[in-house]
Every structure is written in C-alpha cells, then in structure tokens.
Amino acid sequence: MARTLDEDELIEHWLLIGKEPDLLTGRTGPSKLALVLWLKFFAQHGRFPEGRSELPDEAVAFVAGQVKVPAAELGLFASSTCSTSSTATASPCASTTAPSPPWTSPPATRAPESCCPP
Incomplete structure (x- = not known):
C-alpha cells in the first residue's frame, strides 16, 4: 500500500511556485493538469512517471485544486x-x-x- 502524503510534502513538492503558473497559459482541462503533474514529478525524480500509478492520489487532487481542473479529468488525457x-x-x-x-x-x-x- 502506498504511503499517504502529508500537507507539508504536498506543499514542498506539488505546489506551483514562481513563474510555473505562466507555463499553463493556453492550456485547458486535462492537459493543464497533466503538465503540472509531469513537471512536479520530474523535479522530484529526474524522470517522467511511467504510469498513473506513480502519481500519488493526494498529489493529483492537490494539483487539480490549484489548476481548477477536476482530478478525474486526468484520465481524459x-x-x-x-x-x-x-x-x-x-x-x-x-x-x-x-x-x-x-x-x-x-x-x-x-x-x-x-x-x-x-
């Protein structure tokens, strides 16, 4: 069973900071959510995720809230x-x-x- 991320970990690793929101200009819906998840995962691991299972559910929900895209829309991408x-x-x-x-x-x-x- 995967470990649950706490609020401090979500803020440290999954919060959009600085000019990162500018990268989302022109993107909508699932592509916006996926881009942030890829960038944040890459920043932590030095590679892109091999599958959805590598993205913690808490992180997906946290990022979805920031970009105002329902987390369920990630599957539409x-x-x-x-x-x-x-x-x-x-x-x-x-x-x-x-x-x-x-x-x-x-x-x-x-x-x-x-x-x-x-």
Missing part, C-alpha cells in the same frame, strides 16, 4: 496526435486532440519525436 499504426489513413499529425501522457502508449506504438513539426 489519452488521445495521441501522432500514430505509427499501419491502419492510419491520415497524416499522423493531422489530429487536433491532445497528446498522450507518456504512460498511455507502449513504446512500441509511439511515433518518433520527429513525427510532428513544431
């Missing part, structure tokens, strides 16, 4: 903009949906980073 599937008929970058968090697609199905132009 699962559509990929790039696909290497052989059944794809359109350009892999034609989709307008938000990109997948790194833990929603197995590495074998993820497109190379050069897939989508900036």
Whole structure:
C-alpha cells in the first residue's frame, strides 16, 4: 500500500511556485493538469512517471485544486496526435486532440519525436 502524503510534502513538492503558473497559459482541462503533474514529478525524480500509478492520489487532487481542473479529468488525457499504426489513413499529425501522457502508449506504438513539426 502506498504511503499517504502529508500537507507539508504536498506543499514542498506539488505546489506551483514562481513563474510555473505562466507555463499553463493556453492550456485547458486535462492537459493543464497533466503538465503540472509531469513537471512536479520530474523535479522530484529526474524522470517522467511511467504510469498513473506513480502519481500519488493526494498529489493529483492537490494539483487539480490549484489548476481548477477536476482530478478525474486526468484520465481524459489519452488521445495521441501522432500514430505509427499501419491502419492510419491520415497524416499522423493531422489530429487536433491532445497528446498522450507518456504512460498511455507502449513504446512500441509511439511515433518518433520527429513525427510532428513544431
């Protein structure tokens, strides 16, 4: 069973500080929540989470409150903009949906980073 984070840990590791809120400009809903969770997890561990199970529920709820996005919407952030599937008929970058968090697609199905132009 995972350890519960206390309020001091949430504030120390998961509170948006300084200019971090500026990074959210133009983002809405689940992409805003996911971005903060990735950044804060990366700051603590030096890597991105491998799955949702690595993100403490308390941290997800705490961050969701800061960005004013329901924590349950994190699960909606699962559509990929790039696909290497052989059944794809359109350009892999034609989709307008938000990109997948790194833990929603197995590495074998993820497109190379050069897939989508900036």
